[in-house]
Amino acid sequence: MTAAPVRVGVIGTGNIGTAHARALARTVSGAQVTVVHDFDGERAGALAADLGARSVESADAVFDAADTDAVLIASPDDAHAQQLLAGLRSGKPILCEKPLAVDEAAALSVLDAEVALGRRRVQLGFMRRFDPGYLQLKAELGEHGIGDPLIVHNIHRNTVAPYGLRTEETLTNMVVHELDISRWLLGEELVSVLVLAGKPSPHTPAGEHDPILVVLESAGGVLVEVEAFRQGQYGYEVACRVTASHGQAVMGDGSWVTRSKDFSRGVAIPELWLGRFDDAYRRQLQCWVDALRSGSTLPGASVWDGYAATVVASRAIDSYRSGRRVDIELPARPEIYS
Ligand code: ISE
DSSP states (O other), rough: OOOOOEEEEEEEHHHHHHHHHHHHHHSSEEEEEEEEEEESHHHHHHHHHTTOOOOOOOHHHHHHOOOOEEEEOOOOOOHHHHHHHHHHHTOOEEEESSSOOSSSHHHHHHHHHHHHHTTTEEEOOGGGGOOHHHHHHHHHOBBBBSSSSSEEEEEEEEEOOTTTHHHIIIIIIIIHHHHHHHHHTTTTOOEEEEEEEEEHHHHHHHHOSSSSEEEETTTTOOEEEEEETTTTTSOOOEEEEEEETTEEEESSSSSSSSEEEETTEOOOEEEEEEHHTHHHHHHHHHHHHHHHTTTTOOBBBBBBHHHHHHHHHHHHHHHHHHSSOOOOOOOOGGGGOO
């Protein structure tokens, strides 16, 4: 590729923002990080110094900077929608961490703004779509593989919930990954959701639930089940098992290396998603940068995908509150996402 490197501005320099910024500066080809911003100015300043970038005092300044061609948003979940709206006004392409928004109205405002522009500017950071495990799993489905998917079982466990535990946030921050990846695996929308909240683990604050079980149905009748456990204590784990008409495919801990040491043999379990999905994050960034340099369509999840996942998460919150199964309705998919 001969195009000049993409100069990226990064908003949010917590764990994931720092990991993305370092990868863009050091591992991804064809990119450099020129500007960073964080509400914690000291943290942003330290990262900027490390990467040879400069830090600025507001997210708007990142979009306005003459030395950014594109922007990566890795701020807290509830800041995404406002920042995306500002970013869409600036016209610069954006890679935004999931979720698109934490509620349906905010997600719709971003969808409307991009549709009004008439072209896709935003890629959403549902990085599992770039994970070799999920890609292989998807390739197993269908007539040349295990046949028609009938049931998708998902496990999603974090070690601890560092910022406190709110069950509704488990749905918008955590389960939103399965909402996206099951739409992607099946190639169809989700049409109903039921959230089951049973016996809580001993670490769960009063009035909240952890783990929870989410049961969904797709437009074609496939059942999708998600066990989400925010404070599993033993490590970070994501697994997916698909039961299909002619077989099953399992993606889970089979990819880890078995280690023998100190008279025991076992597999190392990562503490955080950064260990499990390193490769997916790197591929996602590289594909984004390559698309920007070549002018091709943005790869990965779109604002439509983010909107659909947020609507399903909102209905899941309704189900959690009411204890009932809730139907999900989406408007027609706008032309720019076809
Ligand atoms: C976190 O915010 C992420 O996005 C991780 O990918 C996910 O696995 C984790 O559960 C979330 O809390």
